[in-house]
Amino acid sequence: MLLALIALAFVAAALGAPLVVRCVRRWTGWFTHRRAVAPPTAAYDPGRERRAEQRARQLLRSCVNDVEWAMYRDLGFIRVAGRKARSESRPGAGPSAPAPYAYLVYPLKPIVAYVPGTGRLLSEYCVEFPDLTGGGATRLPPSDDVLAKWMALTSDESRVIGSANMHLVGRQHDCARVRRDLWRLSEWERRGEGTSASLRTRPPA
Amino acid sequence: MHSQGPLTEESQIKFLRMKPGYGEVLLTEGDPRISEDEELLIAEFRRQLDEGMWAAVPTEQPDGRREALLVRDYAEIPPQAERVIFFPRAAGG
Numbered sequence: 697m698l699l700a701l702i703a704l705a706f707v708a709a710a711l712g713a714p715l716v717v718r719c720v721r722r723w724t725g726w727f728t729h730r731r732a733v734a735p736p737t738a739a740y741d742p743g744r745e746r747r748a749e750q751r752a753r754q755l756l757r758s759c760v761n762d763v764e765w766a767m768y769r770d771l772g773f774i775r776v777a778g779r780k781a782r783s784e785s786r787p788g789a790g791p792s793a794p795a796p797y798a799y800l801v802y803p804l805k806p807i808v809a810y811v812p813g814t815g816r817l818l819s820e821y822c823v824e825f826p827d828l829t830g831g832g833a834t835r836l837p838p839s840d841d842v843l844a845k846w847m848a849l850t851s852d853e854s855r856v857i858g859s860a861n862m863h864l865v866g867r868q869h870d871c872a873r874v875r876r877d878l879w880r881l882s883e884w885e886r887r888g889e890g891t892s893a894s895l896r897t898r899p900p901a
Numbered sequence: 902m903h904s905q906g907p908l909t910e911e912s913q914i915k916f917l918r919m920k921p922g923y924g925e926v927l928l929t930e931g932d933p934r935i936s937e938d939e940e941l942l943i944a945e946f947r948r949q950l951d952e953g954m955w956a957a958v959p960t961e962q963p964d965g966r967r968e969a970l971l972v973r974d975y976a977e978i979p980p981q982a983e984r985v986i987f988f989p990r991a992a993g994g
Contacts, residue, residue: 744922745922748921748922748923751923751924752919752924752925754924755917755919755925755986758959759967759969759986760967761961761965761967764967806994822993822994823991823992823994824991824992824994825919825988825989825990825992826989826992827919827920827989828953828989829952829953830920830921832921832922833921833922834921835921836919836920836921836988836989837924840919840924840925840988843919843986844919844991846969847955847959847969847971847986847988848957848969848971848991850967850969851957851968851970851971852971855971856991859990859991859992859993860991860993860994861993
C-alpha cells in the first residue's frame with residue numbers, strides 16, 4: 697500500500713513538474729522585465745537644492761551692483777526703482793527728489809510696489825517663472841527667482857508687471873512684515889550701507 | 902556676421918540658463934566672430950526661445966547702475982556682452 701502511494705506521488709510530481717517550471721519561468725521573467733522597465737529612481741540628495749541656491753547667489757551677485765547685493769545679503773530682498781525713477785527724463789526732479797515708486801523683490805514671493813518717500817504700500821504683483829520644459833521641479837532656486845524678477849523689472853518693467861496678477865498688499869504678504877522690512881531698510885540705509893538719495897526710504901508712518 | 906579679429910578670452914560669450922534644482926547651467930559658449938561658433942550660438946539661442954525662455958544680458962551703465970537688457974533676437978545681443986542668461990518667462994502667480 698505504502699509503495700503504491702509513493703509510486704503515485706512520483707508520477708504526480710513528474711506530471712506536474714512542467715507546470716511548475718513554466719510558472720516559475722513566467723514569474724521570474726515578469727520580475728526581470730519589471731526591473732528593466734522601471735525608471736531609475738535618483739537617490740535623494742539633500743544637498744542638491746542647497747548647492748543650486750549657492751550657485752544662484754553667485755550669479756545674482758555677479759549681476760547686481762554692490763549695494764543691491766549687500767541689501768539682499770543683509771535684508772533678504774532687493775529694491776528696484778520704478779521705470780520713471782530710473783529714467784533720466786524727469787523734469788524738475790533733482791538728484792535728491794524722492795522716486796515716485798519702487799519695488800521690493802522677495803525670493804519666491806510677490807513683488808511689492810511702494811512709495812519710497814512716504815513708505816506707502818501700493819500693491820503686490822504675483823509673478824512666477826515656472827520652467828515647464830523639464831519633467832521635474834519647475835521652481836527656480838530662491839536667488840534665481842530674485843534675479844529673474846530683477847532682470848525682468850530693469851529691462852521690461854511693463855511686460856513683467858503686465859503678466860503679473862495684481863492685488864492689494866496683504867494677499868500673500870503680511871502688511872506688518874512689509875512695513876517692518878521698510879523700516880529695516882531705512883535703518884540699514886541710515887547706517888550708511890546705503891544708496892542714492894532719490895531712493896532713500898523713509899520709515900512708514 | 903562679425904569681422905574676424907584677434908581671439909581673446911573677452912571675446913567669448915557664454916549662454917547660461919537658470920534651471921530648477923541646479924542653479925545656472927552653461928548651455929554653450931563661443932566666439933561670435935568665428936562663423937562656426939556663431940552658428941552654434943544662434944542655434945542655441947533660437948532653441949531656448951522656442952522652449953519659451955526669455956533672454957537677458959546684464960549690463961552696467963556708465964554711472965555704475967546695473968540693469969538687464971531683454972533680447973528677442975540674436976542680433977540684439979550687444980557685441981561686448983560676456984553672457985546671456987536664459988530664464989523662464991514670467992507668468993501670473
